[in-house]
Every structure is written in C-alpha cells, then in structure tokens.
Amino acid sequence: MAPVGTVLITGGAGYIGSFTSLALLEHGYEVIVVDSLYNASEISLDRIELLCGKRPTFHKADITDEEALDKVFAAHPKIDSVIHFAALKAVGESSEIPLEYYRVNVGGTITLLRCMTKYNTPNIVFSSSATVYGDASQHEGMIPIPEHCPIGPTNPYGRTKSTIELVITDHINAQRNNLKKAGKPYEHWNGALLRYFNPAGSHPSGIMGEDPLGVPFNLLPLLGQVATGQREKLLVFGKDYPSRDGTAIRDYIHVVDLAKGHLAALNHLREKNPGVRAWNLGSGRGCTVFEMINAFETVVGHPLKYDVVGRRDGDVLDLTANPSRANEELNWKTELTLEDACEDLWRWVSNNPQGYRQSPPQALLDS
C-alpha cells in the first residue's frame, strides 16, 4: 500500500522525535529521520522497528549543514512535510552559550526552511514549548494558559523558540502571499507551532524511553535515577511558591499522547490548510513537585529521598495548559494519566538501567 505521505523528522532519534516517528509509521506514513546524534542514539530506531515492524530511513546529518540537508531532500523527492524537533534544549546551558543556541536552533531552522522552499515541501510542524509564555501567572486570568497569553520567555533557550515561531510565521506567510500574487496554488504552505508542556513517561512496552546522553535536568528522569539508586536524592527547588503545597506546578503530558498530538497537527495541516497556527499540547491538569514525587513513590513502592533547597533561577510558579484549542481544532486530547506516565517511566528505567546501551530484557520482548 502506498504511504499516506512522506515526512522528514529532524531530531527523530531523540526522545519525543522517536515516539513521533513510531506514531507516524503506525499510521501509514513513510518516515525519513535526520539527526546528528548529538543527544541520541540510533538504537532508538531499532526499538521503533521492534515495536511496529518498520524502520525510519536514517540520515546522520546536522541541520545547520545546508549541503548535507539539501542531499537528504534531493534523495527523497516525495517528502511533503517536516516535523522539526532537532534543537539544543538545556535551559541552564543556554544562558552560558547563547550564541550556540541561536546558531543551532534559529540558524538550523532557517537552513531547514530554505531547503523546504527549494524542494517545495510546504508543511512544517514545529516543536515549540510552553516556556515561550514565561511567567504567565504575572498576567491576570492566564492560568490555565491559553495560546493568546502574552509571549515572554525568561531564558535564551525559550527566546530561540519564540524567535523560531516568528521566523516560521513570516516565512510561511511570505510563501503564501508570493505564490498567491503569482497566481499559483498557495494554500498548501502551512505551519503548526506546537507549544508543549512537560513531556513525561515512556513506551508502555518498557523498551523505548528517554535516554539523554548527559546529566538530566528534568524532574522525571531525575526521579527515575533516585528510584533506581543511580542518584542519592532529589533536590526540590523551592517550597515557598503560592501553590497548594508550596512547590511549583507543571502540566505533565505522556509522551505517547504528545506524539499523537504531532500526528493530529500534521493531518490538520495537510487536510485543512490553516496557514500558521499555535496549539498548546497539555493535559490541562496541574501537578506540584510534591504531588509528582508522591505519584512516583506509589508506583515504585518505596519512599524517594529528597531535600528542599532554594528556587532554581528562571523557574516559574505555574505552567498549566488550557488545551481547548487543540482539543477542538485538532480533535486531540490527552488520554493517558500522570499515573500512566509514572508506571511507564518506572518500567523503562527499572528494566533498562543503561538505557539504550543495553539490550532490552527478553521478558519484555516476549510480552
């Protein structure tokens, strides 16, 4: 059977990219992955194949290398859409080496858009982030956060994301206007700016999950390390927030739901030609740090050690999504719970303490 479409996924070997590649293959798309393997391993693609019987075509390339990217587009003339994950994403590091973040994230996106234009690839789904909203609790009536909340990121990483949103918007609008003026079809040029909240969890099979190459800085991977004994304790950043228990509130979204959100956005662009539009991908439910620790302790079956320390620079009180726009327009909503994310994360980290650097346990492959 002919594929539904051919999609280039930048950063497709990474955490969210690998789950999205899997979701697209499961729904009949042909998937081409471009990844420099800066923060990922090609083994994630083996796991995709184990799970669905199909493997993305892989090109090891850097998105800032226009010649290399050009060759990928030339080799796959049927690519009709791009899902763009490839980026540097460590918030703290982005304040230390901001130029590198702008070069890779913003510069890499411009290179990608130039190739898409040359090869007439009109749809882009972009990994934006709730971090573009900055401290939404400063604005009255903006929690849970709707897409019209003022944009105001508090760190260079977040500013690369809000800048890329503008670059994509300007470019897609220019393409549409220029083609329209020339009397050519233009409606098929579209962009989805997906602002995701806090991705969490792993594949329910226990053989695919988050496996960052360096030291993690996100709450759930750190909790996973405490639970497996790889880390002595968690540091809780601040107990003096005006929340129900003093710790900060986040909207954790299962990575399987998030991947389905990308599929829904891609289908919407291809079928409805909406131009450029932003959608929040979140559950709409806020969870504090203590609530998350409790939920994970329940799954793990023993207490997890933590110390409360001062607030982390740049952290905000509450990032909870209002996901109504995505619920209504993309016909997408989260189906999995925080408990599902904790259970799946635990299955992944407890069975694969070395992540992708070890073979998955036979018992999981047999089940």
Ligand code: NAD
């Ligand atoms: P990840 O690091 O697992 O995935 C990013 C992938 O891009 C990696 O596979 C990495 O090797 C690749 N990459 C990095 N630089 C590259 C380059 N120059 N050329 C080619 N490939 C390159 O991270 P993730 O958590 O899967 O995040 C994916 C996207 O989602 C990123 O754009 C990130 O900013 C965004 N995002 C992530 C979160 C989160 O908490 N995980 C939240 C919101 C948005």
Ligand code: WQD
């Ligand atoms: C969650 C909560 C921390 C670690 C970051 C980026 C954001 C997006 C998602 C990419 C916060 C607390 C954490 C720890 C803690 N990424 N915490 N001790 O900061 O909401 O978002 O990842 O786009 O841009 O900023 O996620 O998982 O780091 O933190 O107490 O050791 O857990 O203070 O309240 P965050 P996180």
